[in-house]
Amino acid sequence: MSNFYDKLCPFYHLIFEDWDASIEKQGSQLSAIIESNWSQRQTVLDVSCGIGTQAIGLCKKGYRVTASDLSVNEIERAKQEAPKRGQTNILFSVCDMRTAFRHHGGNFDIVISCDNSIPHLLTDDDILSALQQMYFCLKPGGGCLITIRDYDREQHCGKNIVKPYGKAKIENGKRYVALQVWDFDEPNFQHYDFTLYMIEEDLNCKEVVTHAMHSRYYAIGSEKLIRLMQNAGFENVIRLDESFYQPVFIGTRPLT
Known part of the structure; x- marks a missing residue:
């Protein structure tokens, strides 16, 4: 997985029509989702930050952001791109999301994984492991936000x-x-x-x-991802449509 993103790294911004515009738009969209579902949240952990699209966007909206990714090359690029856009306080590091709590510790208000990162994990057990790590990274009452491709609507057969x-x-x-x-x-x-x-x-x-x-x-479907989030301990797990360019799945760590 990391080899794919290490190779993609120098071209990553080119898959966006306008990467800087996407940073701004996604930051605003994610901030709106956070504000609508969890009040007065300040700290965000991005466990699959890539070259920084969402991390930079949320930092621009005033959040205190910590961000990690499995790809060494992407983290190095994110460290270069964020200051170019006036964001010098993001804490970037290399980490597999399946060890996020061991790496970052807990007490975050929000944890996110965007851009179809979760489906790189190829078994239910691996996805559940990552979700449990995200759960433990949160303070009680904190929110988890995941976006993936809409596999419910994709063709699930064939080649080429x-x-x-x-x-x-x-x-x-x-x-x-x-x-x-x-x-x-x-x-x-x-x-x-x-x-x-x-x-x-x-x-x-x-x-x-x-x-x-x-x-x-x-190609994980919505129902299974929601069930795995619930199995990891999240409550009030729902899918949101039309809030982001991909379906958004949110859940909350219970207060007790």
């Missing part, structure tokens, strides 16, 4: 399924085109191999290089 990322991007005299290819396992179609192709064309000499990054996902 192509999913483009939208428009090509131009940067430093090069054109970049990104696309995904999915290959589902048979016969249960719960897991799929995932290849992200980043096609890089030098607009001056017309040389083309294709970067292929490989990973694997668990």
